[in-house]
Amino acid sequence: MVVIDIVKSKIKIALRTKELYIYVLGFPLIFMIIYGSMAPMYYSTISTMHIGFISRDLGVSYSIGNNTISSNYSALFYEYLDSLYYESQSVKVFSIENISSLSEAEKKAARLDVTGVIYLPDNFSQMIYNASASLTYSIVTPIISQEINNAYSRGDIELANRYLRAMQDLSNLANTTFSISLIIIGDPTYSKAMELYEAVWKYISSFVFQESKKFTDRYINYLEDEYNIAIELNTTSINIEMDKAFNVQFRRIGGGSAKETFLQMYYSLLVPGQIIQSVMIASVSAIYMVAYEIDRKILQRLKLTKVTSIEYIGGTLIAWGIISMMLGVLLLAIAIALGYVKIAWSLIDMGLSLLILILAGVITAAYSLIFLSFTNEKIAANFSLISLLTLSLFIAGYFPIPNPVIGFLLGRELTLFDLVPWRTAITCLRKSLILVDIYNPLDILPDLALLAFWTILYSGIAFITFDKFRLKRPY
Amino acid sequence: MNSNILIGDATMPKVVIKIDKVSKIYDNKVKALNNVSLEIYEKEIFSLLGPNGAGKTTLIKIITGQLKPSSGELWILGVSHKEFLNSSVRHRVNFVPQENVIWEKLTVEENMMLMASMYKIPRREAREKVKELMEEFELLDTRKRLASKLSGGMRRKLAIAMALINDPDILILDEPTAGLDPRMRAILLGDIEKLKRKGKTILLTTHIVEEAERLSDRVGIIHRGEIITVDDPSSLKAKACGSEVLDLLFRKIDDVVLEAVVRIINGHDYIKVGDKILIKGDNLLGILNELRKNKLLYDSMLNASIRKSTLEDAFLFLTGTMLGE
Numbered sequence: 030m031v032v033i034d035i036v037k038s039k040i041k042i043a044l045r046t047k048e049l050y051i052y053v054l055g056f057p058l059i060f061m062i063i064y065g066s067m068a069p070m071y072y073s074t075i076s077t078m079h080i081g082f083i084s085r086d087l088g089v090s091y092s093i094g095n096n097t098i099s100s101n102y103s104a105l106f107y108e109y110l111d112s113l114y115y116e117s118q119s120v121k122v123f124s125i126e127n128i129s130s131l132s133e134a135e136k137k138a139a140r141l142d143v144t145g146v147i148y149l150p151d152n153f154s155q156m157i158y159n160a161s162a163s164l165t166y167s168i169v170t171p172i173i174s175q176e177i178n179n180a181y182s183r184g185d186i187e188l189a190n191r192y193l194r195a196m197q198d199l200s201n202l203a204n205t206t207f208s209i210s211l212i213i214i215g216d217p218t219y220s221k222a223m224e225l226y227e228a229v230w231k232y233i234s235s236f237v238f239q240e241s242k243k244f245t246d247r248y249i250n251y252l253e254d255e256y257n258i259a260i261e262l263n264t265t266s267i268n269i270e271m272d273k274a275f276n277v278q279f280r281r282i283g284g285g286s287a288k289e290t291f292l293q294m295y296y297s298l299l300v301p302g303q304i305i306q307s308v309m310i311a312s313v314s315a316i317y318m319v320a321y322e323i324d325r326k327i328l329q330r331l332k333l334t335k336v337t338s339i340e341y342i343g344g345t346l347i348a349w350g351i352i353s354m355m356l357g358v359l360l361l362a363i364a365i366a367l368g369y370v371k372i373a374w375s376l377i378d379m380g381l382s383l384l385i386l387i388l389a390g391v392i393t394a395a396y397s398l399i400f401l402s403f404t405n406e407k408i409a410a411n412f413s414l415i416s417l418l419t420l421s422l423f424i425a426g427y428f429p430i431p432n433p434v435i436g437f438l439l440g441r442e443l444t445l446f447d448l449v450p451w452r453t454a455i456t457c458l459r460k461s462l463i464l465v466d467i468y469n470p471l472d473i474l475p476d477l478a479l480l481a482f483w484t485i486l487y488s489g490i491a492f493i494t495f496d497k498f499r500l501k502r503p504y
Numbered sequence: 505m506n507s508n509i510l511i512g513d514a515t516m517p518k519v520v521i522k523i524d525k526v527s528k529i530y531d532n533k534v535k536a537l538n539n540v541s542l543e544i545y546e547k548e549i550f551s552l553l554g555p556n557g558a559g560k561t562t563l564i565k566i567i568t569g570q571l572k573p574s575s576g577e578l579w580i581l582g583v584s585h586k587e588f589l590n591s592s593v594r595h596r597v598n599f600v601p602q603e604n605v606i607w608e609k610l611t612v613e614e615n616m617m618l619m620a621s622m623y624k625i626p627r628r629e630a631r632e633k634v635k636e637l638m639e640e641f642e643l644l645d646t647r648k649r650l651a652s653k654l655s656g657g658m659r660r661k662l663a664i665a666m667a668l669i670n671d672p673d674i675l676i677l678d679e680p681t682a683g684l685d686p687r688m689r690a691i692l693l694g695d696i697e698k699l700k701r702k703g704k705t706i707l708l709t710t711h712i713v714e715e716a717e718r719l720s721d722r723v724g725i726i727h728r729g730e731i732i733t734v735d736d737p738s739s740l741k742a743k744a745c746g747s748e749v750l751d752l753l754f755r756k757i758d759d760v761v762l763e764a765v766v767r768i769i770n771g772h773d774y775i776k777v778g779d780k781i782l783i784k785g786d787n788l789l790g791i792l793n794e795l796r797k798n799k800l801l802y803d804s805m806l807n808a809s810i811r812k813s814t815l816e817d818a819f820l821f822l823t824g825t826m827l828g829e
Contacts, residue, residue: 045650326601329568329601332570332594333595333597333599334622335622335623
């Protein structure tokens with residue numbers, strides 16, 4: 030069958046073309062560098078982050094003297110976050126949505142309904158109390174020691190004894206370890222989620238010091254009243270090893286919080302985007318091959334043969350679909366080998382992923398052929414390449430560009446970015462490769478239907494235009 | 505068979521391509537062809553001889569359906585040019601443009617098999633045909649080699665072999681030996697002669713006289729978009745410049761020298777090209793002796809020779825310009 034022979038030949042030609050390997054291996058590397066260098070730029074944007082908040086905190090009870098105090102530090106942390114404004118601006122840092130379950134949190138984060146979700150564990154208040162007690166002990170102990178020495182040196186034994194008893198009381202706070210940990214749930218490829226991750230590091234430490242200060246003041250007041258002493262707080266520097274004291278974990282959606290490095294988490298969801306981007310770039314090579322055939326009068330010659338336009342264009346598009354699938358598998362294998370990505374190995378999800386890669390390749394090749402229909406091969410190749418490069422930088426959601434919902438498709442929200450077919454391919458691939466805990470194959474159907482629609486539309490336009498303007502007969 | 509097909513009587517060869525008053529004016533108003541009429545006969549090698557820009561490739565593009573003529577009509581195997589690309593007759597015609605129509609990243613065998621597939625030749629039959637053609641064109645040893653790794657001559661052989669995969673009745677070759685070294689050119693000319701012996705009709709364009717002279721049953725001289733004359737090489741030479749050409753080279757040709765020559769040659773046709781004067785005719789030795797007797801001419805003459813007329817001479821006398829110009 031001539032279509033199969035065309036497909037086989039075009040695949041052979043592609044695999045024997047060195048330039049293609051530059052596209053395959055070179056461009057992903059360039060993308061990584063571009064994203065890496067641009068990351069600080071996206072993080073600097075000031076806007077309110079809509080975040081989720083989920084608390085499993087059981088609260089904490091503790092005693093100061095004869096008073097028993099109950100504290101719910103998670104509620105205080107919520108209020109603290111809710112009261113934050115950007116410096117010198119009237120823009121709130123967060124708008125917070127309470128979320129009841131972990132599964133809901135993961136879904137909302139995956140769908141970017143929220144930038145990310147702050148998850149507080151059941152011992153959150155206990156941890157804040159421990160931090161407050163530990164810091165209070167560290168701050169007050171040297172002050173009381175100094176007062177004891179002063180009283181002794183002045184010969185005021187009675188005062189020294191009162192300070193000593195206060196010191197013994199304070200020793201109740203000794204031996205408390207200081208470690209705060211909480212979890213951010215989000216999509217690490219979404220820049221705002223990473224911004225939240227960085228912000229929480231900053232705000233949790235501020236919150237802990239703020240609450241510790243309150244605790245210290247309260248404890249000092251108690252000691253002063255109980256032992257009739259005066260304790261004057263001075264500026265004491267406390268050496269805290271932040272890395273050990275604070276532990277903000279990032280749990281990427283869909284994958285559990287496996288012990289991955291930040292880079293592993295980051296690339297895990299970045300890889301589908303990079304694969305589609307590589308497919309986009311590599312598929313532009315299709316244009317060079319067809320251009321070669323135009324230049325060498327092969328297309329003219331084919332008019333005398335029995336091959337039809339639909340066989341030739343169909344063969345070209347199918348070939349590039351298969352080449353894209355091969356590229357995707359290769360890149361995925363590299364990503365897995367480097368430990369960048371953990372994927373679900375379910376047969377149906379892998380099958381869906383391969384299908385998505387094929388469709389993405391067909392769309393890109395069709396896109397290139399449409400340009401080639403109207404202009405010469407050099408202009409078409411450059412324009413396709415530049416436009417796809419630009420598109421590829423925007424479609425993966427790395428930039429804080431508004432992506433409004435413009436409608437619904439099969440129960441799924443249709444956003445502005447969904448009008449760019451490669452975005453749909455990335456969304457599909459993420460869901461089928463990475464987010465299998467959240468989406469089952471049926472959930473992918475609306476995206477797949479949209480992708481299939483784009484494939485048919487682009488291929489149809491490519492067929493009509495290429496046939497009319499390139500394979501045209503003069504009569 | 506289409507009613508337009510032109511078949512001569514039993515003694516006349518069959519016309520396979522008939523071109524009638526075809527003109528082509530490009531969008532930029534350049535007139536590439538002017539009222540061209542031509543008939544190509546079955547099983548002949550017909551050469552279109554003309555310099556670059558004469559309109560040869562334009563005419564071939566019109567014959568193969570790549571270009572629409574501005575006016576005029578033509579029929580290929582009896583089918584009007586308007587119907588040609590939609591008719592199955594197009595499968596009986598093949599052409600090899602100046603650019604080698606090959607896929608550089610495929611091997612020799614893969615190229616040929618792909619072209620066979622384009623003609624929807626059954627696989628087994630295609631394999632046999634490909635093997636046969638590779639043997640004929642001595643490509644068997646290089647069958648597994650990428651086309652990009654072949655020499656220019658071998659690539660051209662491959663392009664021609666690919667054009668024969670569908671066993672066409674008419675093969676059109678545009679400048680088949682362009683860019684080849686003399687050895688490869690000779691080999692390729694031998695291959696084209698073999699095709700003629702197999703009964704193929706071959707229309708080729710060339711600006712190389714020796715090629716046209718060696719291969720052609722008939723030659724059409726094309727110049728500035730017009731067919732100047734058509735005939736077999738011998739008749740064409742005889743008609744255009746007789747059997748001989750007297751080739752005179754002077755230090756300088758001024759009016760006095762020219763007047764002296766014209767007076768002595770006494771009505772023979774001549775043409776002045778730079779410092780040369782060419783005189784056409786038969787038995788020109790007597791004229792040469794007369795010229796030598798003239799002291800003025802003898803003193804200013806650097807060289808004089810009588811040689812058999814060539815197609816190049818014919819072209820020169822017919823068009824007033826040299827082929828290379």
